[in-house]
Amino acid sequence: xxxxxxxSLLTLLEDDDSQTxxxxxxxxxxxGKINSVISSIQESNAPKMRMRVHQMQAVLKSRKSRSLxxxxxxxxxxxxxxxxxxxxxxxxxxxxxxxxxxxWGKFLSSTSEYETDSLKKIGMMMKDFGYxxxxxxxxxxxxxxxxxxxxxxxxxxxxxCSLAKLACEFHGVKANIVYTPFGFGLCEPNGMMVFPSxxxxxxxxxxxxxxxxxxxxxxxxxxASMIFLSAMIMQNFRYAYSAISCLCEPxxxxxxKILPYPLGDK
Numbered sequence: 483x484x485x486x487x488x489x490s491l492l493t494l495l496e497d498d499d500s501q502t503x504x505x506x507x508x509x510x511x512x513x514g515k516i517n518s519v520i521s522s523i524q525e526s527n528a529p530k531m532r533m534r535v536h537q538m539q540a541v542l543k544s545r546k547s548r549s550l551x552x553x554x555x556x557x558x559x560x561x562x563x564x565x566x567x568x569x570x571x572x573x574x575x576x577x578x579x580x581x582x583x584x585x586w587g588k589f590l591s592s593t594s595e596y597e598t599d600s601l602k603k604i605g606m607m608m609k610d611f612g613y614x615x616x617x618x619x620x621x622x623x624x625x626x627x628x629x630x631x632x633x634x635x636x637x638x639x640x641x642x643c644s645l646a647k648l649a650c651e652f653h654g655v656k657a658n659i660v661y662t663p664f665g666f667g668l669c670e671p672n673g674m675m676v677f678p679s680x681x682x683x684x685x686x687x688x689x690x691x692x693x694x695x696x697x698x699x700x701x702x703x704x705x706a707s708m709i710f711l712s713a714m715i716m717q718n719f720r721y722a723y724s725a726i727s728c729l730c731e732p733x734x735x736x737x738x739k740i741l742p743y744p745l746g747d748k
Contacts, residue, residue, distance in 0.1 A: 605676035
């Protein structure tokens with residue numbers, strides 16, 4: 483892009499017409515390696531330009547954060563709670579990670595009142611707390627956001643499995659999230675399983691080795707996909723874009739080719 487074109491676009495950031503300025507911002511943001519250019523004028527004496535430069539910097543920061551998170555989703559060892567927290571904020575963008583960690587800390591404190599030396603006992607604890615899956619026809623983004631799940635005691639089976647697995651790890655109990663004909667469940671090495679969608683039913687399954695174990699990255703990608711689907715159903719396209727950005731490989735592909743109209747080309 484010629485330097486004079488960039489200069490012209492930067493000049494338009496001072497335009498009194500907000501639509502004209504927004505178009506200039508969008509075109510600048512579509513360019514690569516624009517950080518240094520806009521950083522050089524971030525303390526401009528022109529109030530409108532300074533405000534719009536700061537807006538663009540916030541967009542670029544958000545893009546970088548999503549790009550880094552997209553890389554994490556490819557790593558099977560990505561921390562589960564950290565990842566779920568980041569995905570929560572993709573929907574509840576007014577929440578902070580600190581608030582979610584506070585809720586998590588309170589949850590863990592409440593588990594100290596229970597015997598938690600086995601998966602069965604942790605399943606009984608989760609049932610006693612009142613955690614349950616939603617009705618079959620209910621589909622809300624809150625059911626896929628870890629902070630809301632902790633505080634509201636309702637979430638999808640894989641989210642409740644994630645919460646219970648984290649509790650298991652905290653108390654030194656080894657359990658994996660697996661997918662079965664009954665939905666998602668937690669499984670100990672000895673075949674003891676618990677199913678949140680079956681009111682935390684526990685049973686020994688002899689052929690448990692046949693079930694697919696879901697890694698942290700698989701759970702996180704599923705969570706991002708379901709938040710995206712929720713956003714599309716509710717026509718909250720800004721949040722849909724945030725969620726799908728976490729799933730796309732950074733720097734490759736065109737998100738507009740993936741998204742349905744009017745957010746994308748499909």
